Amino acid sequence: MPNRSVAPENTVIRHMTLEEPRILPLRSGFDCYLCPTYNVGVVRFELYWSCGSLHQLMHYQAKAALQLGIAGTAKHSAEEILNRFEGLGADVQVNVSAMSCSLILSVASYHFGEALDWLFYALDEAVFPATEIENFKQVESAELLRKMQSPSYWSKRTLSESLYALESPMARFASPEHLQLLQRENVQGFYTQFFGLDKAHVILSGEVSPALCNTVISGMDKHFQGVATPTFLPISAINDYAGKKMEHALPHANQVSVMMGRLMPAQDSETLHRLVLLNGLLGGFFGSRLMQEIREEKGLTYGIGSYIEPTPEGNRWIISGEMNSDNAELALKEMNLILESMYKHAPEGDELEKAKRYISGQIRGSFDGPFAWPGKIRQMLLRGLGFDHYRNALDIIWGSSSAELCALADTFLRPASFCTAMAGQLKK
Amino acid sequence: MLKNGLRVLHHKDESRTTATLNILYNVGARDENPDKTGFAHLFEHLMFGGSVNIPHYDKEVERSGGANNAYTNNEFTNYYLTIPMENIETGCWLESDRMLQLDFSEKSLEVQRGVVIEEFRQRCFNAPFGMLWHHLRGLLYQKSPYRWPTIGLTVEHIEQASLDDVRDFYNRFYNPANAILSVVGNLDLEAARDMTEKWFGSIEKSGTPNANHYFAEPPQEERRMLETSDLCPNNAVVLAWKGPGYLDPQSLELELFADMLGGTEASPLHVELVKRSGKFNSAASFYMRGVNEGMFVIYGILNEGVSHDEASGLLQQFLDNASHGDLLSQEHLEMKVNKAITSLLFAKTSPANIAEKLCFFENLGDASLVNNEEQELRAADLHGIKQTAATTLRPKNMSVIHYSPKANAQ
Numbered sequence: 112m113p114n115r116s117v118a119p120e121n122t123v124i125r126h127m128t129l130e131e132p133r134i135l136p137l138r139s140g141f142d143c144y145l146c147p148t149y150n151v152g153v154v155r156f157e158l159y160w161s162c163g164s165l166h167q168l169m170h171y172q173a174k175a176a177l178q179l180g181i182a183g184t185a186k187h188s189a190e191e192i193l194n195r196f197e198g199l200g201a202d203v204q205v206n207v208s209a210m211s212c213s214l215i216l217s218v219a220s221y222h223f224g225e226a227l228d229w230l231f232y233a234l235d236e237a238v239f240p241a242t243e244i245e246n247f248k249q250v251e252s253a254e255l256l257r258k259m260q261s262p263s264y265w266s267k268r269t270l271s272e273s274l275y276a277l278e279s280p281m282a283r284f285a286s287p288e289h290l291q292l293l294q295r296e297n298v299q300g301f302y303t304q305f306f307g308l309d310k311a312h313v314i315l316s317g318e319v320s321p322a323l324c325n326t327v328i329s330g331m332d333k334h335f336q337g338v339a340t341p342t343f344l345p346i347s348a349i350n351d352y353a354g355k356k357m358e359h360a361l362p363h364a365n366q367v368s369v370m371m372g373r374l375m376p377a378q379d380s381e382t383l384h385r386l387v388l389l390n391g392l393l394g395g396f397f398g399s400r401l402m403q404e405i406r407e408e409k410g411l412t413y414g415i416g417s418y419i420e421p422t423p424e425g426n427r428w429i430i431s432g433e434m435n436s437d438n439a440e441l442a443l444k445e446m447n448l449i450l451e452s453m454y455k456h457a458p459e460g461d462e463l464e465k466a467k468r469y470i471s472g473q474i475r476g477s478f479d480g481p482f483a484w485p486g487k488i489r490q491m492l493l494r495g496l497g498f499d500h501y502r503n504a505l506d507i508i509w510g511s512s513s514a515e516l517c518a519l520a521d522t523f524l525r526p527a528s529f530c531t532a533m534a535g536q537l538k539k
Numbered sequence: 540m541l542k543n544g545l546r547v548l549h550h551k552d553e554s555r556t557t558a559t560l561n562i563l564y565n566v567g568a569r570d571e572n573p574d575k576t577g578f579a580h581l582f583e584h585l586m587f588g589g590s591v592n593i594p595h596y597d598k599e600v601e602r603s604g605g606a607n608n609a610y611t612n613n614e615f616t617n618y619y620l621t622i623p624m625e626n627i628e629t630g631c632w633l634e635s636d637r638m639l640q641l642d643f644s645e646k647s648l649e650v651q652r653g654v655v656i657e658e659f660r661q662r663c664f665n666a667p668f669g670m671l672w673h674h675l676r677g678l679l680y681q682k683s684p685y686r687w688p689t690i691g692l693t694v695e696h697i698e699q700a701s702l703d704d705v706r707d708f709y710n711r712f713y714n715p716a717n718a719i720l721s722v723v724g725n726l727d728l729e730a731a732r733d734m735t736e737k738w739f740g741s742i743e744k745s746g747t748p749n750a751n752h753y754f755a756e757p758p759q760e761e762r763r764m765l766e767t768s769d770l771c772p773n774n775a776v777v778l779a780w781k782g783p784g785y786l787d788p789q790s791l792e793l794e795l796f797a798d799m800l801g802g803t804e805a806s807p808l809h810v811e812l813v814k815r816s817g818k819f820n821s822a823a824s825f826y827m828r829g830v831n832e833g834m835f836v837i838y839g840i841l842n843e844g845v846s847h848d849e850a851s852g853l854l855q856q857f858l859d860n861a862s863h864g865d866l867l868s869q870e871h872l873e874m875k876v877n878k879a880i881t882s883l884l885f886a887k888t889s890p891a892n893i894a895e896k897l898c899f900f901e902n903l904g905d906a907s908l909v910n911n912e913e914q915e916l917r918a919a920d921l922h923g924i925k926q927t928a929a930t931t932l933r934p935k936n937m938s939v940i941h942y943s944p945k946a947n948a949q
Contacts, residue, residue: 112741115592115639119632121603122625127556149554153884193805197874200881219881246814253820253840256772257667317888363770363945366657366665398601410653413661433661465602472604472623476557481888535665 123468125509127475131498132314132484135328138335139309144488145324146316149481154223154317156216156230156327157485161312161492162305162342163210165423168297170285174207175247175293176302177214181205182243184236189243192233201226209281210344210423211493212306220318224326231330234308239299252287262368263433265359265534270370273357273530274427279347281422305342308334312492314485344423349374352530359534367439367535370431371446373528377425380500382519384507386419386426389516392458392466393417393449393524394430399466400449401430409445411438421493428523436536443533447526454524457517471505541740544716544748548897548906549731550723552890557605558627558724560620561894562634563902565719565749566712567614569684577691580611581655581700582708586618588647591640596633603629611689614830615902619891624724631738638718639742641709648702655697659690667771668942675836678763678938679781683756685832714746715739721897723890751831756781759936766847768945773820774841775942776850778858780932782826782833786903788915790828792927793835795919797826798879799871800861801837807866808837808857818845818853830903835932847941855934862928872921879916 130147137143164173181203182189196203201218218226258264268284275282313331315324353373378386387395394401394417401415415432430450434442458466477483478501487501540546571578586609587596600607605622622630663669672688680686691697720739722731759781783790801808801824812822824837837858841850860866886892900908 113632113737115632115636118593118599118602119626119628121629122623124604124623124625149888151884151888153881153888190805190810193803194870194874197803197805197878198870200877202878202881217881217885219884222881242814249817249820249842250813253773253842260667260770260772261665364665366660396601396606397597406654407650410650411657413654413658433665434657435660465598468604469601469606472626473606475604476606476621476623479555479557480890 121468124471124475125505127478127505129478129498129502132488135324137313137328138332141310141312143313143315143324143328143331144484145319146314146481146484148319149317151318151481152220154218154220154315154319154323155482155485156223156227157314157316158214158308158311159314159489159492160212160306160310160342161210163208163212165209165280165345166305166342167280167301169292170283170289171251171293172297172301173212173305174205174251175244175298177207177212177306178205179239179243179247179298180214180237180302180306181230181233183238183240184233185238186236189240192229195229196226199226199229203230210421211489213489220323223323227326227330231308235334237302239295239302241295244293244295244298248290248293252290255285255287255290262361262364262366262535263431265361266368266370266431266532269357269359269532269534270372270530273352273355273532274350274372274374276348276350280345281347307336309336310342314488316485317481346423349424354527354530356531356533358537359532360537361535364535365436366433367436367533367537368431368433369439369443369446370429370532371529372427372429372532373523373530374422374424375426375428375523377494380496380503381507383494383500384504385511385515385519388466388470388508388511389453389519390417390419390428391470392462392516393453396469398469400452401432401446404449405432405442405445411442411445430529436538439533439535439538443531450524450526450529453520454517457513457520459513463513463516467508467511471508474504474508541715541736543740543742543744544714544746545739545742546719546901547731547735547739548719548721548901549728550721550893550897551725551727552723552893553725555725555890556624557621557890558624558630558722558726559890559894560622560627560630560634561721561723561891561898562618562638563719563898564616564618564713565717565751565902566616567612568687568689569613569753570712570749571684571687573684573687575696575700575704576687576693577655577659577689577697578700578704578708579616580689580691581651581697582705583609583611583616584651584655585643585647585705586637586641588644588651589642590637591642593633593636594642596637599629599633605630612829613685613689613832617895617898619894621891624726627724627726628734628738631734634720635738635742638713638715638739639744641713643702643705645702648700648705652697652700656694659694659697662690664770668769668775670767670769671777674765674767674940675777675779675834675938678765678940679759679779679834680756683754685756710746712749714744715742716746716748719898719901721894723894759938762935763938764941765939766941766943768943771942771944773944774845774847774850775838776841776847776854777836777838777940777942778851778854779938780835780936782835782931784831784833785828789927789931790826790833791915791919792924793833793931794826794828795872795875796861796924796928797824797835797837798875799867800824800857802875807861812839812853812857816853818842818850822854851939851941858928858932862925862932867921867925869921872919872924876916876919880913883912
């Protein structure tokens, strides 16, 4: 019989061996990232642009431009284009965020060449049919109306509108009426300005043979039309938001969504890793203080957590949760207490050790598999980092002291430095 | 199979630094007492509340560098844990201990009741169309235990769950004979066998596999209708039918039919009813392939000025054309089969997916069925698919929901 009263001895993950992607230059001056190859029979080809909704002059311009870039040519309708992809067993996914966009082609290796040719054709010859634009407007309007019924949409919106000045792109939120302003010329114009094939990085992952890589590079290089102008991120004017509490009432809701947020300047690689560790301890995983106190001890919520995301000026730290209207103020009070505890009773001892073990295990595991690197490459491109950011990750995590984390918490986690947004059925 | 009845499956993956353990318990919402629904899901939460030797399950997972989660549906409950390969024994220790004996407490029950009730509110009361599964299951099933959703029929059922109920549920269903374990990682079969025998084989616990006998829903021979006002921005129409379980060849046929008809924005349903007619702002179809029961759903969210009856009529007409007419072609089928095969290839790159599938197919009766998926797709026949659709999706045994926005939710 095994001895169940004693845990098996665990190996602490302190090191990892990374096989890094190769970087091959494209004629355009952008790069092709060739991820380590796996014998899996499938390939992902990703076009990554360092521009997004922050660059648009009209709402939904970026999403419309990229989505409709594969929605029809002079000879083929949107359905014919999508059906041809399906016939090859391929899937095309479009992702648009504030600062970056991606178009990802996923396909079996044996169809990759054909699917790639078809993608290049669709993008090169895109005509942005008026019917497709109208369809886009209709579908997105309806989707937006659905989102606007949920408290979490409004807490996120209210928070952004509080953090940033109203004229800044980070505070701009669309209404269905805005969508109706989209016209073919402004969609096509955005596409031409920002989404050319010679303005994209390429990320290749899966079963990536040298021949496949050459096919991609020569295909991309054919589109080179001259040195591309770098895309600069518009910097937003920031409000005096600290300590403010904003509310948005939704009488039909019986929950409240709470979002606390603050902005931070850009950080170097070492500090970023420490912030990841600190965020983990705060609300980044199940064993975190927010999760344990507010969900597991007090049962006040199903979903609560925290995260750090990149912004044009650096970073944004968000703490969010959804709870019953009756518990919202109590939960908010607890959230503030936990923020304070991060510098008044900084993590140390077993709590800190456990978090380091968890995060280092997760970091190492996150490099497993054929599709591990693309997300990391996107982060590198967004934040201007190199591969050493990942090479050094475990050393920095393990080398972080309680005092260092306390200092970071003291700098960035004081409740009075946050803005709070609450949306839902608010009780007075 | 171990002596205590636990079935163990193994797949070697040399490419990863992590191992995955997946345990499927053959118990789901259909095993609940109709006056105490939501229990299987509540219990899933309680499984993380500590076991006889391990007071804090999640702490130990995190200490070993691992991560875990679980889900419940109408037919089974699935737990999975991914952990650094070096610490796979810790994974076995954790999973076997909570199979051996869970540590029940009033405090844990009280907290998880609160958490699950919040989840109920978040998913059902605060999300547009959040009550869809309550309505759909209640309409399709009037006698069988498939008639309530996994989250539970009402919040009150969860509020009333007692510690005795919890103990009884655990003792009935959480035993080795009612479970399937899969191990995926860089270890040989012999090593996997030795390790699982050590940790799980030593669980001497009585219990039998769930016999899975349920009150069978009588065939539906009449059209059923529900008009409801809920949180939603537009009117909507949902048409649904019951269908066969996973092992029935018609189950795959209905899945392919739904996919061809309305699986993407290039499908005929979206193209015709959303893009061209402008009557809907969203329209799609899908087939949920359950272990013993399936559900075919076709729905549309309406633009202003379109009545429920007109929308129902249009959706039905579409179904007719697809199952009896020539709306769907061999080309449509080939596209969907190719796409599905590519999806299978991508799924094989995920150890978690492999671990889950092994348990799923073993629960169906034979884990090796996982190797037949591609062959079955390639053997799909358009004529057979349309025939199945025509005989299953009849107007006279259809269930219809007409959704309208709740007045104060605008």
